[in-house]
Amino acid sequence: MRRLTPSQLSRLLTGWSLDGDGHGDDAGGDGGSLPGRLAGALRELAERGDVPAGTVLPSQRALAAVLGVSRSTVTAAYGELEAEGWLESRQGSGSRLRGTPLTRENGAEGRLASFDERHGDPTADAVDLSSGALPGIAAVDTAIDGLSAEELGPLLRTDGYLPYGLPALREALADAYAQAGTPTRPDQILVTAGSQQAVWLLAQALVDPGDTVMTENPTYRGALEALRSRGARLVPLPDDGTGTPTGPGAVPGAGAVPGAGTGAAGGTDAGLLRHVRPRLVYLQPTAHNPTGRSLSPAGRRAWAALLTRLAEEQGLFTVEDTACAELTLDGDAAPVPLASLLPGASTATVGTLSKLFWGGLRVGWIRAAPPLVRRLAGIKKSVDLSGPVLDQVLAVRLLARMPAARAQRRGALRERLAHAEELLRAHAPGWEWERPSGGPALWVRMPGADAEATAHLARRRGVLAVPGPAFSPVDGFRDRLRLPYAHEPELLERALPVLVESVRHSGP
Known part of the structure; x- marks a missing residue:
């Protein structure tokens, strides 16, 4: 019997509260009420x-x-569903949702459910901080x-089917x-529809239902969805409860602070990897x-030495996700993959x-044997x-413009991060964050808040944000929020007062 946790169900429930009027709560039962x-x-x-x-x-x-x-x-909503025959409640066994012919054996966990709300006008009034993806840069216009x-003529005279990608x-x-120091041949590259498809393909190819996969905690929510939907058993790599690595064997991406974690990867991390014997480790080192x-x-x-040893000893496979690696904040050099x-x-x-050029350009890839x-x-x-x-x-044209695009982005x-930190210090003085080394978002701690309740309350007032548990394989980080800072500054200026007010109403 499957049971949905409150976190899992809250992720799946998107859009239902967007028509609300602030924090008011209406216990009526008609379709327009909460x-x-x-x-x-x-x-x-x-x-x-x-x-x-039959899910409880x-x-x-x-x-x-x-x-x-x-x-x-919730009582009124459950009562309405029970009256309609959608819900069956039994004393001592909870409320079970009835199914339809579309029902799957294993439902999704809703970590990407915020994208379900992107079916209307992208310029609508809602302040959307649910994604860190950035608008396109001028290089895309120029390439088009x-x-x-x-x-295009030679390509148009073919059937256009290139399963491995454009040569x-x-x-x-x-x-x-x-050029970045990792010799690679074209036959090591598979072109995909973005990095999400790449991660999904790797999960399909390398993971069987029931296999153990270790990830950082927190990590990319799309990877968690792809791996869990494949039936993987997800085990988090060690951290101190905040996403900060433990001991000298700093966990990649979950993630070692630059200059920290410089010792050999051993102790707790190596011992856990050997004990759990995962099929695969998914990492974001940059x-x-x-x-x-x-x-x-x-x-x-240190991690390369450990992963190499475990690959030889127990067949461990490493998936390195570099989706955001071009968005580091220090210097303008190309990132060197851990795969080297x-x-x-x-x-x-x-x-x-x-991430570097435009989210609408659905071009990703996998580099592998x-x-x-x-x-x-x-x-x-x-x-x-x-x-x-x-x-x-x-994409071929844009790759030639990578150095200039990297410097521009x-x-x-850097400018927008400085502005965001200034806003946070002024409007949310109790919030905590660590200055990132890259990427388009801050990982913010809101002491005493429930991030999931905060996100739902903010959604009712027109601000979309993703709470910490969506990024955790064990639904952790309940006081964390991913706060994209790289959008137009006006968006964060509008969203922050709503989020701060929502935090006040989200606690116990």
Whole structure:
């Protein structure tokens, strides 16, 4: 029997409270009231099959606390669903949601559910801080304007199906890795529809249901969704409860503060890896999402030595995600992947152009050994015969503009980070954060707050944000919020007072 935790259900419930009027709580049952909208959102989960039939929902009290509403609101919503036959309540066994023909055996965890709300006008009034993705830069306009019939003509005379990716793009990516100090051949590159598809493909290829996978805690929520949907057993790497690595063996990405964690990776970390014997370790060593931390040079060498040894001893595979690595804040050099220090047969690196150039440019890739690339391409063909060729032609042009784009993006990030920190000091003096080494967001601690209730309360007032548990394999970091600072400053100026006010109403 599956049970949904309050955190899991709160992630799946998106959009239902956007029409609310601040912190008011209406216990009525019609479709326009808060209980009615909550009942409608729960009904929609059942209709879409997002929640398996027979799933036990959280208690009324627990769900009310995480949603930031009164218990009477949840009681009324549950009562409406029970009257309609969508919910079955039994004394001592809780409330079970009924299913439909669409019901899946294993429902999603809703870590990416905030993207469900992106089906309307992207310029609508809501202040959207649910994503750290950035608007496109001028280089994208220039590349589009520069496309010519002469360049596209040879491609248009083919059928356009390129399951491994545009050959010119695979060559350009291999060259980019070589220039960064990691020799790479084109047959080591598979082009994907962004880094999310890349992570999903690796989960499909390398993880069987029940396999243990270790991740940082916190980590990229899209990776958690991809791995959990594959049936992986997720185990967090050690940390001190805040995402800060423990001991001298600093955990990559979860993430070693530059200059910290310079000792050999051993002790707790090595012992746990050997004891748990995971099939795969997923890491973000540079500009980690959501903490913004990066692994120190000494920490990289120590972890590379440990991962290499465990690959030889127990077949451990390492997936390195460098999606945000181009967004470091110090210097303008190209990032050097951890893969340069790891055995190629047991390592895959994920990359993307979406963070540096534009989220709408769905071009990512996997760098791996050729046999794995061929296996991944076979899986990809079953769901995606070929990526968009025009996007890949643009990507070739944009790769030639990487140094200038890197300098432009990093300069803008530094300016906006300074502005965001000034705003936080002025309007949220009790909040805590660590200055990131990269990435587009701050990992903020709100002492005494419930981040999930805060996010739901803020959503009712038109501000969309993602709470800490969405980034944790064990639903931790309940007082944390990922706060993107890289958007237009006016967005954060509008959002911050709402978030601060929501924190005041989210506590016990």
